[in-house]
Amino acid sequence: MRKNGIKFGLVERVVLGTTLALGIWIIGSGSSACAAQARAFDEKAAAEFYRGKTVTIVVGFAPGGGYDISARLIAKHMPKHIPGNPSVIVDNRPGAGSLVAANLVYKGLRADGTYIVTFNSQMIMQQLLSQQGIEFDGRLFNWLGSVSSSQSACGVHSETGITHVKQVMGPNGKVVNMGGESPGSGITDTAAVIRAALGTKFKIIYGYAGSRPVANAVLSREIDGMCISWESFTSDLKMFFEPKKILNVLVIFGSEVPKHPWLENAQAAEAIAPNNDARTLLQLVYAPGKISFPYAVAPAVPPDRVATLRTAFDKTVVDPAFVAEYEKYRELVPRNGEEVGEIVRALLATKLNFVADLKEALKQRVGP
Amino acid sequence: MLDAFCSGFLQVFAFSTFSLLLVGILIGFVVGILPGIGGVVTLALMLPFAFEMRPIDAFAFLLGMLSVTSTTGDITSIIFGIPGESISAALILDGHPMAKQGEAGRALGAALMSSLVGAIIGAFVLAASIPIVAPLVLTFKSPEFFALALLGITFVASLSGESKLKGMIAAGVGLVLSLVGLDPQSGMPRYTLGMATLWDGVGLVPVTVGLFAIPEIVDLWMKGTSIAEKRIGKLGGVWQGVRDTFTYWGVTVRCSLIGTFIGIIPGLGAGVSQWMAYAHAVQSASDKSRFGAGDVRGVLGPGAANNSGLGGSLVPTIAFGVPGTVVMALLLGAFLIKGLVPGPSMLTKHLDLTFAFVWFIVISNIITVMLCFLLLEPLAKITYVRGSLLIPGILLLVYLGAYAESKSTFDMGVTLLFGLIGLVMVYVEWPRPPLILGLVLGALIERNFFISYEIHALGFLLKPIVLLILLIGVGVLFYDKLRNYLAHD
Numbered sequence: 001m002r003k004n005g006i007k008f009g010l011v012e013r014v015v016l017g018t019t020l021a022l023g024i025w026i027i028g029s030g031s032s033a034c035a036a037q038a039r040a041f042d043e044k045a046a047a048e049f050y051r052g053k054t055v056t057i058v059v060g061f062a063p064g065g066g067y068d069i070s071a072r073l074i075a076k077h078m079p080k081h082i083p084g085n086p087s088v089i090v091d092n093r094p095g096a097g098s099l100v101a102a103n104l105v106y107k108g109l110r111a112d113g114t115y116i117v118t119f120n121s122q123m124i125m126q127q128l129l130s131q132q133g134i135e136f137d138g139r140l141f142n143w144l145g146s147v148s149s150s151q152s153a154c155g156v157h158s159e160t161g162i163t164h165v166k167q168v169m170g171p172n173g174k175v176v177n178m179g180g181e182s183p184g185s186g187i188t189d190t191a192a193v194i195r196a197a198l199g200t201k202f203k204i205i206y207g208y209a210g211s212r213p214v215a216n217a218v219l220s221r222e223i224d225g226m227c228i229s230w231e232s233f234t235s236d237l238k239m240f241f242e243p244k245k246i247l248n249v250l251v252i253f254g255s256e257v258p259k260h261p262w263l264e265n266a267q268a269a270e271a272i273a274p275n276n277d278a279r280t281l282l283q284l285v286y287a288p289g290k291i292s293f294p295y296a297v298a299p300a301v302p303p304d305r306v307a308t309l310r311t312a313f314d315k316t317v318v319d320p321a322f323v324a325e326y327e328k329y330r331e332l333v334p335r336n337g338e339e340v341g342e343i344v345r346a347l348l349a350t351k352l353n354f355v356a357d358l359k360e361a362l363k364q365r366v367g368p
Numbered sequence: 369m370l371d372a373f374c375s376g377f378l379q380v381f382a383f384s385t386f387s388l389l390l391v392g393i394l395i396g397f398v399v400g401i402l403p404g405i406g407g408v409v410t411l412a413l414m415l416p417f418a419f420e421m422r423p424i425d426a427f428a429f430l431l432g433m434l435s436v437t438s439t440t441g442d443i444t445s446i447i448f449g450i451p452g453e454s455i456s457a458a459l460i461l462d463g464h465p466m467a468k469q470g471e472a473g474r475a476l477g478a479a480l481m482s483s484l485v486g487a488i489i490g491a492f493v494l495a496a497s498i499p500i501v502a503p504l505v506l507t508f509k510s511p512e513f514f515a516l517a518l519l520g521i522t523f524v525a526s527l528s529g530e531s532k533l534k535g536m537i538a539a540g541v542g543l544v545l546s547l548v549g550l551d552p553q554s555g556m557p558r559y560t561l562g563m564a565t566l567w568d569g570v571g572l573v574p575v576t577v578g579l580f581a582i583p584e585i586v587d588l589w590m591k592g593t594s595i596a597e598k599r600i601g602k603l604g605g606v607w608q609g610v611r612d613t614f615t616y617w618g619v620t621v622r623c624s625l626i627g628t629f630i631g632i633i634p635g636l637g638a639g640v641s642q643w644m645a646y647a648h649a650v651q652s653a654s655d656k657s658r659f660g661a662g663d664v665r666g667v668l669g670p671g672a673a674n675n676s677g678l679g680g681s682l683v684p685t686i687a688f689g690v691p692g693t694v695v696m697a698l699l700l701g702a703f704l705i706k707g708l709v710p711g712p713s714m715l716t717k718h719l720d721l722t723f724a725f726v727w728f729i730v731i732s733n734i735i736t737v738m739l740c741f742l743l744l745e746p747l748a749k750i751t752y753v754r755g756s757l758l759i760p761g762i763l764l765l766v767y768l769g770a771y772a773e774s775k776s777t778f779d780m781g782v783t784l785l786f787g788l789i790g791l792v793m794v795y796v797e798w799p800r801p802p803l804i805l806g807l808v809l810g811a812l813i814e815r816n817f818f819i820s821y822e823i824h825a826l827g828f829l830l831k832p833i834v835l836l837i838l839l840i841g842v843g844v845l846f847y848d849k850l851r852n853y854l855a856h857d
Contacts (some may be wrong), residue, residue, distance in 0.1 A: 041831055062409075062412065063408075063409055063413055068699075084643040093775050094568070095565055095568055096550075096565070099567070100564050101566050132557060133564045177823060181552070182550050182551065182552045182553065182554070183555035185555075203820045206552065206553050206554075206816050206822070207553050207819050207822075208552075209552070209811075216634055216690050219690060220507075222823065223823070239710060241690035
C-alpha cells in the first residue's frame with residue numbers, strides 16, 4: 001500500500017474532470033431523449049416529429065446475418081420515405097435467438113415510434129407453445145411488415161442413395177440422421193414436424209452449434225441430411241448444389257413444389273400428408289416462415305406514428321433502388337403490416353389440441 | 369500455377385485494390401487496438417460496403433482488415449494487460465510483465481516480428497495446401513473435435529505455472545461456467561438465473577477483459593507509478609525483440625504451424641490455438657522459471673499462432689465453402705454476394721484470386737508491421753506515462769469493450785464481477801488462463817461428446833485419429849514426469 005494516498009496533479013484533474021463531464025453529458029442526453037413526449041399527431045405533425053430525429057432498427061442478431069443485412073438495407077432506403085426524413089440506424093442486440101431484442105422493444109424501450117425491432121418470426125411459435133422467457137404478446141405488436149418468406153425444405157446427401165422421400169417413409173423406410181441445433185431452433189423443429197406429420201424416419205442429432213456446423217457435418221458425411229429454409233439452400237448453402245449437386249431435396253413445405261431445377265424429385269409436404277391433422281400441423285409450422293424478417297414497433301407507440309411508419313415501410317419495399325439492392329442478396333417477398341398481423345393472430349388462435357400435438361411432435365427424440 | 373501466383377501478386381497493386389487494402393488495414397489497425405471490439409463485429413459492419421466493390425477489391429478490403437486485428441490486438445495486450453482482441457489474451461501472460469519491467473519495446477518487437485512470421489507461414493500453407501487438404505478437413509468430425517478439445521484441456525498443466533492443482537480447479541470453474549446457457553441437447557435454460565441474456569452463455573470477452581484488465585488497473589492504481597516500473601535502454605529493446613524471434617526460431621515456427629493447423633480444422637480457431645501455442649512454448653522450454661514473469665518466448669508463441677490462423681482458416685473456406693469460424697462464415701457471405709462459389713473453381717478458374725488472397729495477407733502484415741515499428745516509440749512511451757493519467761482512459765476502453773459485443777449493460781456487470789474474481793485470484797496466486805481455457809473448451813467438449821455419442825455410442829473413442837489425439841494428450845500430461853525420469857536415470 002502507498003503511504004501518501006493519491007495526489008492529483010493539474011493534468012490528472014483535467015483528465016478526470018473531462019471524463020466526468022463526458023459521462024454527465026451522455027447520461028443527460030439519454031434521459032432527455034427518453035422524455036420525448038407522446039402526443040396525438042396527424043400526418044404533418046408526424047413529419048414534424050421525425051424531422052432531425054434518429055430512428056433505430058433493433059436487430060435481434062449479431063451483425064452479418066440475414067436479419068442484419070436486411071435491416072441495414074432498409075435503414076439505407078427508408079429515410080426518404082418517412083416524413084421529416086429522419087436518419088435510420090441499425091442497433092444489433094443479439095441474445096437468445098432474438099428473444100432479448102423482442103422483449104426489450106415490446107416492453108417499451110422508447111415507445112415513441114423511433115425504435116423498430118426485427119426478430120425471428122419463429123418466436124411467435126414459441127409464444128404459441130408457451131415457452132419460457134417470452135415476455136411479449138405477438139398479437140399486440142404493431143407490425144410494419146416483413147420482407148422475406150421462407151419455405152423450409154429437407155434434403156439428404158446424394159451418397160445416401162436416397163432420391164425420393166418415399167425411401168425414408170413407412171415400415172421399410174431407411175433411417176437417416178438429420179442434424180439439429182438445440183430443440184426450439186428452426187432447423188431442429190422443422191425436422192421434428194416433418195417426421196411427425198409424414199412419418200419419415202428421421203433420427204435427429206441434436207446439439208450442433210448452428211446451421212453452418214450442421215451443413216459442414218452433412219458435407220463431411222457425419223450425418224445424412226438437414227432441414228432448413230429453401231432460401232438458405234439457394235444462398236448461404238449453395239455449395240450443396242454447385243458446382244456439383246450433392247444434396248437431394250426430398251420434401252418442401254407448402255402445398256406445391258416451386259419450379260426449380262434443384263427440386264426435381266422433391267415432394268410438397270402438404271400434398272403427401274396422410275390426413276387432415278398432419279396437414280394442419282404442417283400449415284401451422286409453415287406460418288411463421290411466411291413472415292420472415294418481420295418489422296414491428298411496441299404496442300404503446302401512438303397510432304398515427306405507426307401509420308406513418310407502415311406507409312414508409314410499404315413505400316420502401318417497392319422502391320426500385322431498394323429492390324435492386326435487396327434482390328442481389330436474396331429474394332424479396334414483402335408483406336404489409338396488416339397481413340403480418342393477420343398471420344400472427346391466426347397462428348396464435350390455433351386450437352389447443354393442435355398445440356398439444358405440436359408439443360408432442362417436438363418432444364419426440366426418436367422417429368417412428 | 370506460377371502464372372496465377374504472379375498474376376495474383378500483380379493484382380494486389382492495382383490502384384483501387386491497393387488503396388482499399390490500405391483502408392482495410394487502417395480500420396483493422398484501430399479495431400485491433402481497441403479491446404472488445406473484435407474482427408467479427410468489424411467484418412460484419414464493413415460487409416455492406418463490400419457489396420459495392422469488385423470481388424478482388426472487396427477481398428483486399430476485408431482481408432486487409434482481418435490480417436491486422438490480431439497484430440495490433442497484441443499491442444494492447446502487452447502495453448495495458450488488456451486483451452485487444454479475444455485472440456490476443458495469451459500475450460498478456462508474459463508480454464505485460466515485460467512491459468512492467470520496462471521491456472515493452474522488446475515485447476512489442478517480438479510480438480510484431482512473430483506475427484509477421486506467423487502470417488507468412490499461414491499464408492503460404494494456404495497457398496501450398498489447397499490442392500491436398502481435402503482429406504484432412506473432411507476426416508475431422510465430432511469425435512475428432514471432441515478429442516482435440518480434450519487435448520486442449522491437458523494444456524492446462526502448462527498454463528498453471530507452479531501449482532498444477534490450482535490450475536486444474538480454475539479450469540474446472542471455467543468448464544462449469546461454460547455450462548451456463550441453453551442446454552444444446554434439450555434446449556432448456558441451464559444456470560441462467562431466469563435471465564434470457566444468459567441463454568447464450570457467459571460472454572468470453574467480458575470474462576477475459578474483466579479477469580485480466582481489472583486487476584492490472586487496480587495494481588497500477590495502488591502502485592501509483594507508470595506501467596513500466598523501470599526504464600531499460602532507449603526503447604526497451606525493440607531490436608532485441610526482433611532478434612528474439614529468430615533466436616527462438618523453433619518456437620516461432622512451431623507455434624505458427626500450431627496456429628495454422630488449428631485454423632484449418634473447422635470449429636476451433638485462434639481463441640484456442642493461442643493458448644495451445646503458449647502452452648507449447650512453456651513445455652518445450654528447458655528453463656521455465658521466467659514464464660508468467662516476462663519470458664519473451666511466451667510472447668513469440670501466441671503472437672505467431674494468432675496470426676498464422678487466418679491463412680489456415682481460409683483453406684477450408686475457399687476449398688469447400690466450409691467456414692470454421694464466425695469470421696470465415698461472414699467472409700463466405702462475401703464470397704456468395706460476389707458470385708464466387710467456393711470449391712474447385714477457386715483452384716482453377718479463380719486460382720489467381722485465391723493467390724491474391726495469399727498476397728493480401730502477406731502484404732498487409734508487412735505494411736502493418738512496418739507501420740507499427742514507426743509507431744513503436746510513442747506506443748512504448750505510453751508505459752512511461754503516470755498511471756493516474758491512464759486509468760480513466762483504460763477503464764473507459766475496458767467497459768466499452770465489454771459493452772460492444774452484445775450491447776448489454778449486463779456484460780459490463782460480468783466484467784466487473786470477473787474483475788473482482790481476477791483480483792482475488794491474483795492475490796491468492798491462482799492462475800487465470802486455465803479458467804479462460806475451460807470456458808472456451810467446455811462448450812466444444814460437451815457438444816461434440818453428445819453428438820459423437822448419439823451417432824456412434826461409445827465406439828467413437830476407438831476411432832484411429834481420436835485414439836491418436838488422446839494419446840498425445842496423455843503424452844502432454846506426463847511429458848515433464850517422463851523427461852525428469854529420463855534425466856535422472
